[in-house]
Amino acid sequence: MLNTTKQKFIAVIGGSQATPAELEAAEQVGHEIARAGVVLVCGGMGGVMEAACRGACAGDGLTIGILPGESRLHANEYVKIPIVTGIGYARNVTVVKSAQAVIAIGGSYGTLSEIGYALQSGLPVVGLNTWGISRNGNEKSPIIEAKTPTEAVETALEMIG
Amino acid sequence: MLNTTKQKFIAVIGGSQATPAELEAAEQVGHEIARAGVVLVCGGMGGVMEAACRGACAGDGLTIGILPGESRLHANEYVKIPIVTGIGYARNVTVVKSAQAVIAIGGSYGTLSEIGYALQSGLPVVGLNTWGISRNGNEKSPIIEAKTPTEAVETALEMIG
Amino acid sequence: MLNTTKQKFIAVIGGSQATPAELEAAEQVGHEIARAGVVLVCGGMGGVMEAACRGACAGDGLTIGILPGESRLHANEYVKIPIVTGIGYARNVTVVKSAQAVIAIGGSYGTLSEIGYALQSGLPVVGLNTWGISRNGNEKSPIIEAKTPTEAVETALEMIG
Amino acid sequence: MLNTTKQKFIAVIGGSQATPAELEAAEQVGHEIARAGVVLVCGGMGGVMEAACRGACAGDGLTIGILPGESRLHANEYVKIPIVTGIGYARNVTVVKSAQAVIAIGGSYGTLSEIGYALQSGLPVVGLNTWGISRNGNEKSPIIEAKTPTEAVETALEMIG
Numbered sequence: 222m223l224n225t226t227k228q229k230f231i232a233v234i235g236g237s238q239a240t241p242a243e244l245e246a247a248e249q250v251g252h253e254i255a256r257a258g259v260v261l262v263c264g265g266m267g268g269v270m271e272a273a274c275r276g277a278c279a280g281d282g283l284t285i286g287i288l289p290g291e292s293r294l295h296a297n298e299y300v301k302i303p304i305v306t307g308i309g310y311a312r313n314v315t316v317v318k319s320a321q322a323v324i325a326i327g328g329s330y331g332t333l334s335e336i337g338y339a340l341q342s343g344l345p346v347v348g349l350n351t352w353g354i355s356r357n358g359n360e361k362s363p364i365i366e367a368k369t370p371t372e373a374v375e376t377a378l379e380m381i382g
Numbered sequence: 383m384l385n386t387t388k389q390k391f392i393a394v395i396g397g398s399q400a401t402p403a404e405l406e407a408a409e410q411v412g413h414e415i416a417r418a419g420v421v422l423v424c425g426g427m428g429g430v431m432e433a434a435c436r437g438a439c440a441g442d443g444l445t446i447g448i449l450p451g452e453s454r455l456h457a458n459e460y461v462k463i464p465i466v467t468g469i470g471y472a473r474n475v476t477v478v479k480s481a482q483a484v485i486a487i488g489g490s491y492g493t494l495s496e497i498g499y500a501l502q503s504g505l506p507v508v509g510l511n512t513w514g515i516s517r518n519g520n521e522k523s524p525i526i527e528a529k530t531p532t533e534a535v536e537t538a539l540e541m542i543g
Numbered sequence: 544m545l546n547t548t549k550q551k552f553i554a555v556i557g558g559s560q561a562t563p564a565e566l567e568a569a570e571q572v573g574h575e576i577a578r579a580g581v582v583l584v585c586g587g588m589g590g591v592m593e594a595a596c597r598g599a600c601a602g603d604g605l606t607i608g609i610l611p612g613e614s615r616l617h618a619n620e621y622v623k624i625p626i627v628t629g630i631g632y633a634r635n636v637t638v639v640k641s642a643q644a645v646i647a648i649g650g651s652y653g654t655l656s657e658i659g660y661a662l663q664s665g666l667p668v669v670g671l672n673t674w675g676i677s678r679n680g681n682e683k684s685p686i687i688e689a690k691t692p693t694e695a696v697e698t699a700l701e702m703i704g
Numbered sequence: 705m706l707n708t709t710k711q712k713f714i715a716v717i718g719g720s721q722a723t724p725a726e727l728e729a730a731e732q733v734g735h736e737i738a739r740a741g742v743v744l745v746c747g748g749m750g751g752v753m754e755a756a757c758r759g760a761c762a763g764d765g766l767t768i769g770i771l772p773g774e775s776r777l778h779a780n781e782y783v784k785i786p787i788v789t790g791i792g793y794a795r796n797v798t799v800v801k802s803a804q805a806v807i808a809i810g811g812s813y814g815t816l817s818e819i820g821y822a823l824q825s826g827l828p829v830v831g832l833n834t835w836g837i838s839r840n841g842n843e844k845s846p847i848i849e850a851k852t853p854t855e856a857v858e859t860a861l862e863m864i865g
Contacts, residue, residue, distance in 0.1 A: 228462075260463075285463065285465070287465070291479065291503075291631070293480070301389075302421075302446065302463060303480070304446070304448070304465055304476065304480050305476065305479040305480045306467075306475075306476045306479070307475045307476060307479045307631050307632065307633060308469065308472065308475070308476070308630040308631055308633045308791075308794065309613070309629045309630055309631055309797070310629065310797060310821065310824065311469065311629060311630045311633075311791065311794040311797045311798075313797075313817075314467075314468045314469070314792070314793060314794045314796075314817075315465065315466065315467045315468060315469070315476075315794075318452065318466040318467070318468045319454075319464070319465050319466045327839075329824070330820045330821070330823040330824035330846075331820065331824050332820070333816065333817075333819065333820030333823070333824075333837065334796075334797075334816075334817045334818075334819075334820030334821045334824065335817075335820070336816065336817075336820070337813045337814065337815070337816030337817030337818070337819070337820055338793065338813070338817045340813040340816070341793065341812070341813035341814050341816075341817065342452075351839070352837055352838070352839060353837070353838045353839070354816065354835055354836070354837050355835070355836045356810075356834070356835055356836070363813075452792070468792045468793065468794060469630075469633065469791040469792055469794045470636070470774070470790045470791055470792055471636060471660065471663065471790065472630070472633040472636045472637075472790060472791045472794075474636075474656075475631070475632060475633045475635075475656075476633075488678075490663070491659045491660070491662040491663035491685075492659065492663050493659070494655065494656075494658065494659030494662070494663075494676065495635075495636075495655075495656045495657075495658075495659030495660045495663065496656075496659070497655065497656075497659070498652045498653065498654070498655030498656030498657070498658070498659055499632065499652070499656045501652040501655070502632065502651070502652035502653050502655075502656065512678070513676055513677070513678060514676070514677045514678070515655065515674055515675070515676050516674070516675045517649075517673070517674060517675070524652075550784075582785075607785065607787070609787070613801065613825075615802075623711075624743075624768065624785060625802070626768070626770070626787055626798065626802050627798065627801040627802045628789075628797075628798045628801070628802075629797045629798060629801045630791065630794065630797070630798070633791065636789075636790045636791070637787065637788065637789045637790060637791070637798075640774065640788040640789070640790045641776075641786070641787050641788045664774075
């Protein structure tokens, strides 16, 4: 049995539309999460979410898709555990709260809302070519920037001990 | 890999406070769901939810807990996949929409809200000593009553083909 | 200024599809709520919700529509305060929690989920030709049945003091 | 009767903890929104939300508080219409979707999530000393920065025609 206080989940967030470079990074991130024995949780749709799930499946990992809509049929084909929330994009809060760390890859405004929720929840957020955020231009970004997928996963793993 | 269009989920709903008979029924329902190779989804808390998860774990099954609060630490110890929704009891809609059939065991008003959502979503609802509902007293209840845990699980499995 | 601890809200719940008798009852209920100086809150859509809002507007009352979707354009035309939740039918919990008492008129399964939430939240629920519910067939229904719209509103007003 | 297709709502977002300068700005923003005949919607709690509602009440405006919790008693005292969502911080999506434009004043991570949701929903976001956001450092921020409360409200009003 998984031990829910020890089995770690990492959320991978990013756009349903993404560049080839982002998709490649997401797939590698998913693969390394799976190889580390960590569960991947995401929004369950296409783009970065699908690429990350594909990578995790290739590494024989578990993938959870927290879907916005009314049917599991909208999940990408690499989601092993589809959760049908029925609450639209309010599900963004569920994606991040279910994890112990978050890796953001590229992403648009939905990803920005997830970064906000993750930081509000006190979760570490590792970024790969994602949003830069600052208050008044004079504060250090709370997003930990990584240069490679490997560095992103290693950093997230370190943060969650 | 699980195939998300074929791997079935059954939701077990019921109160966090329950009678010994309800707990025993829930444990047996969970056990038989697991033995049928079906994933058990529930609200992740105590009472009927915990007993059903315990039974499923004894049958080496997978258990998903859709939690109302802000932390996975509130899940019962038999939840293998804790989903931290952060949306309170609005998560009841997610519990039922994530499944293809629902088994209601005893239960209080929260269970009634889940029965409403399940029927609204067109899901079959099998009842074990749960709410009776009617409109104008002259309609057949849409809840399929079962007499035993075995009959409840068999009926739910039949309904989802 | 309204005093939020004294200004009462009554939720009117019921189906978006309704019989002529239900619509007539809803309109009268809305009218009497408005005449009592109470704010009407509902799901903002058609059927019973629209009829109740129409009645409240005729009585110069305030109407709030807690909408399931993504746009205020889906509100019925008698909603003065459209709230766009974006959370689908999970918004049922918001409809009832925003009120101090609930009047259920007819209704289908969505209404049943709202009755469950209202009773879970400890709110009085007055019914007009709505769901009958019981546990084991031997308990008194927690829904207070009224015979007329006037009686329904008077009962709800009494319950909220 | 308000006409729901013409009556505009502006959301004011910002932290429940705020600097004196932010509170002063929020109060003035609320006042000018009210004087323009526009409804103010916010998260209903303290800090920037309370100051904005106080300003709106001074201008005899209508204030709506979309509360995260389970009781209207947690609303600040200047909220005229308390909406009790019961969905926690997932209510951030409801705050912005209920408005036609958003003014962000200071703010922490919750505000960042609301900015993300507002931009995802295609709403104009005017900022007063709030988050700066960028993708790759080379894109223009989608937040329209204002220098004064008056400019913020004028800009928001222009955007919503």
